[in-house]
Every structure is written in C-alpha cells, then in structure tokens.
Amino acid sequence: MSLVYSTDSGRICPACRQPVAACRCRAPAPPPAGDGIVRVSREKQGRGGKLVTVVRGLPGDAAGLAAWGKRLRTACGAGGTVKDGQLEVQGDHADRVLALLTEAGLRVKRAGG
Numbered sequence: 089m090s091l092v093y094s095t096d097s098g099r100i101c102p103a104c105r106q107p108v109a110a111c112r113c114r115a116p117a118p119p120p121a122g123d124g125i126v127r128v129s130r131e132k133q134g135r136g137g138k139l140v141t142v143v144r145g146l147p148g149d150a151a152g153l154a155a156w157g158k159r160l161r162t163a164c165g166a167g168g169t170v171k172d173g174q175l176e177v178q179g180d181h182a183d184r185v186l187a188l189l190t191e192a193g194l195r196v197k198r199a200g201g
C-alpha cells in the first residue's frame with residue numbers, strides 16, 4: 089500500500105505539502121565557497137614567465153579580497169592583482185604569504201610548487 093500525493097494541480101511534496109512545482113525542499117543547496125582552506129601556490133605567469141604567488145580560497149567578498157591583496161602586497165613589497173576570486177602577488181612570496189595567513193587564523197595549505 090502506498091500513499092499517493094496528488095491534487096488537481098499535480099503532485100504534492102510529502103515534506104512541505106506544497107505542489108511539487110512550488111517546492112523548495114529539493115532545490116540544490118548552493119555550493120559551499122571552497123572547503124575553507126586557503127591554498128597558496130607558486131606559479132609561472134605566461135610562457136617562461138615570472139613566478140607569481142597565487143592565493144585561492146580566501147574567505148570574504150570582493151572588498152575583503154582587495155584588502156587582503158593590499159596587505160599581502162605591502163608585506164611582500166610587491167605588486168599583484170585580485171581577479172576571479174584569486175589573489176596574485178608578483179614574485180615568490182609563498183612562505184611569507186603562508187605565514188601571514190596562518191597568523192590571521194586561516195587554515196592554509198601549500199598547493200602546487
């Protein structure tokens with residue numbers, strides 16, 4: 089024996105008793121913003137390019153990222169950019185960046201090279 093949830097307007101969600109068309113129970117949860125771990129890697133920019141220190145997974149909005157960018161560039165005495173949610177500092181500053189982020193209480197991992 090099975091329960092059949094239906095009305096003239098269609099199937100009813102057994103969880104929220106709303107028509108399935110209006111149900112939000114099964115709406116996929118928004119993907120989490122990363123896994124909470126900040127990753128720092130050294131990468132080459134372009135062909136035979138210079139080393140850049142790349143930071144991914146920093147928490148915060150665009151303004152927060154920009155603030156981090158400024159802080160790291162100042163600490164490293166180097167230029168850099170923030171784009172697409174990732175932060176770049178020109179040159180090899182992975183060690184310093186790792187130390188700063190760790191000091192700030194973030195979970196930091198070294199990734200790549």
Ligand SMILES: [Zn+2]
Pocket residue numbers: 101102103104105106111112113114
């Ligand atoms: Zn529902």
